[in-house]
Amino acid sequence: MSGGRPGLGEMGGGRPPGREALSAETADQSPTRVRLRLRTEPAVSAGWREAVAAAVGALQEGGLVAVPTDTVYGVACLAQDSRAVQSIYSLKGRNGTKPLAICLGDVEHIYRYCHVNVPDELLQDLLPGPVTLVLKRSEELNKDLNPFTSLVGVRIPNHPFIRELARACPGPLALTSANISSQASTLTVSEFQDLWPQLSLVVDGGPIGDVQSPECRLGSTVVDLSVSGKFTIIRPGCALTSTVEILRQKYGLVPESS
Template sequence: RAGARGGGRGPRGGAGGSGLTRRCRAGWREAVAAAVGALQAGGLVAVPTDTVYGVACLAQDSGAVRSIYSLKGRNGGKPLAICLGDVDRLYRYCHVNVPDELLRDLLPGPVTLVLKRSEELNKDLNPFTSLVGVRIPNHPFIREVARACSGPLALTSANISSRASTLTVSEFQDLWPQLSLIIDGGPIGDVQSPECRLGSTVVDLSVPGKFSIIRPGCALTSTVEILRQKYGLIPESP
């Protein structure tokens, strides 16, 4: 079961109901429906992923994207990744120059692939770059939510910028009042282990035949092994 908590504000960030004082245990379907409803209303939703807790909004909703930057105190020049439910949907939002099999060897999983963005993607999302990072977390809840939304999610870690990533919902308690919904999936990984807070491995695949590691993350060794040994890609300095 996924636990759902109401946030302290309404979907657009206005004053909400009792919010944090109310905690309900929702069934899987109800939790997915609640998350999709909050996202479609322009809200920010905290969700568990396969690495750390994240905050998601609709990537095509420019107001919600601005809200994520405000929530985190994030540098406006730092890009947000998009999150999809399946590899097939990636082709709509990205120009892919690697084999489909390579994508499926890495996704779903704790890896962010940086690719050329397509015209389908909201121009207000990372307007300063022609690239976009794509996440398909190996976590059934967020993938089901992503599948139920018409466009991609924008996804970032559930923490104030420059602070440590979070592995439980209580660790980002200071963000609760600005969230429309919090999905409590329990602790992610080993809360005592610094390695569990590294987040996804971010790799740029936008240059044909090459790759560059933007962030080592938690899956560096296995990712590099697949790219070099199986597909013969050459490492490039970031």
């Protein structure tokens, strides 16, 4: 991708096997926009590896990359890159005191960036999945990321592309929804097209869920586990019932207000 122009990467879409390619063409929406067209099957092909490499390259240059997750489309940057973190706030018009979550590829990576006070089995039961776990942050995490709090939300989406991307990066991703703050979450890349000029790369994984269903735009369930033996639901999200059931019935945690 030359000239710092954003790209639009297409994944999957039921294309026949044997047509794997990562090709560039001018997008219809703008003659200055490069589209990366990926004809491949998830996570196993050269095309996916090239798409991951393109995203890693954009992130390492301080760019913002739009990615599909298991809930809604997100925008990611390297969490240890303070300038990139600030760029996310500028992109979204986000309140500077509203924290960003970090995104990791695997549960074992949580222990480097967080102080964990729950059983590993609990983490494995909830992640990967549509849940954000709020834990006490460790000293390894960028001090400019959410400097106003000792906590950090952790996401491991159940989506192969973003997990492969997180594994390929030198540190955690900072992740937020691909929309202007206070506006609806997005389920297709066209729904946040107004943000494209400020993005280094857009990875198109197709529609996420039912675009006609408001429930599909709820985002992840956010739960604070920073107090031993207790939990606090910060945002109900799309997995509230199953999350609370696991926390209460399997691990005996109680709501912090109890």
